[in-house]
Amino acid sequence: MIKKISVRKDQLALLSRNGDYYKVLHAGEHLLPWLNTPEVLLITLDGSEVPDVLADYLRRFQPDWVEKYCLVADLSEIEAGALYMDGILQEILPPSTRRLYWRVEDDLTLVRMNTQQVQVQTEVMNAVLQPRRKGAVKGRDAILTVQVPAWHVGVLKIDGETQALLPPGLTAYWKINHLVDAEVVDTRLQVLE
Structure with missing residues (x-):
C-alpha cells in the first residue's frame, strides 16, 4: 500500500x-x-520565521537547504536589520539576532544597518512611522523619533554628551548601543510677568 x-x-x-x-x-x-x-x-513559504529548533538543525546538518529555502538574518552586535516583505517594512531586528525566515521567492529582503551611525536612515524612519493596517512595525521601540516644530530647536544627547542642535523637522535615532535623549526647546520670545 x-x-x-x-x-x-x-x-x-x-x-x-x-x-x-x-x-x-x-x-x-x-x-x-x-x-x-x-x-x-x-x-x-510565507516569510515566517523558522522555529529555533528546526533552524539550528538545518544550519548544522542541511546548510544547502538553508541557502536555497531560507533568508538568513545573522546580525553582528553593531548591526540592526530591517526586514521587508513585498517592499513593506515588517520588523526591525535588534543586534546579535540569529534567525532564519522561509523565503517567498524574492519578496523577502533584509537590509543591514550599522547602529554606530546613530541617526536612522530616512527611508527606514518613514517606513516605521507610516500607518499600517496590520498594526505597528515590530521592533520599532529600538528607534527614538524626534519631532521639532517650527520656532523650536531640539537638544540631542547621545551617551550623555550634547550634540549639535536639531533644526525643525523629523529625525530618528537608534536607542540600541547608545543612550539617546532629546529635548525640544521653544525659541520664541516669551512674555515675562
Whole structure:
C-alpha cells in the first residue's frame, strides 16, 4: 500500500525519520511507502520565521537547504536589520539576532544597518512611522523619533554628551548601543510677568 500527500505551490514538505530530515518535496502529489512511512512536516513559504529548533538543525546538518529555502538574518552586535516583505517594512531586528525566515521567492529582503551611525536612515524612519493596517512595525521601540516644530530647536544627547542642535523637522535615532535623549526647546520670545 502507498500513502499519497499533496504539497501546494506555496509549500515545501520535509521528510524525516527519527527526527532526522533527509528530503525536501516540492509542489505536487507524492507517493510515500505505507510501511515505514516517514514523518512529513508541511511548511508554508510565507516569510515566517523558522522555529529555533528546526533552524539550528538545518544550519548544522542541511546548510544547502538553508541557502536555497531560507533568508538568513545573522546580525553582528553593531548591526540592526530591517526586514521587508513585498517592499513593506515588517520588523526591525535588534543586534546579535540569529534567525532564519522561509523565503517567498524574492519578496523577502533584509537590509543591514550599522547602529554606530546613530541617526536612522530616512527611508527606514518613514517606513516605521507610516500607518499600517496590520498594526505597528515590530521592533520599532529600538528607534527614538524626534519631532521639532517650527520656532523650536531640539537638544540631542547621545551617551550623555550634547550634540549639535536639531533644526525643525523629523529625525530618528537608534536607542540600541547608545543612550539617546532629546529635548525640544521653544525659541520664541516669551512674555515675562
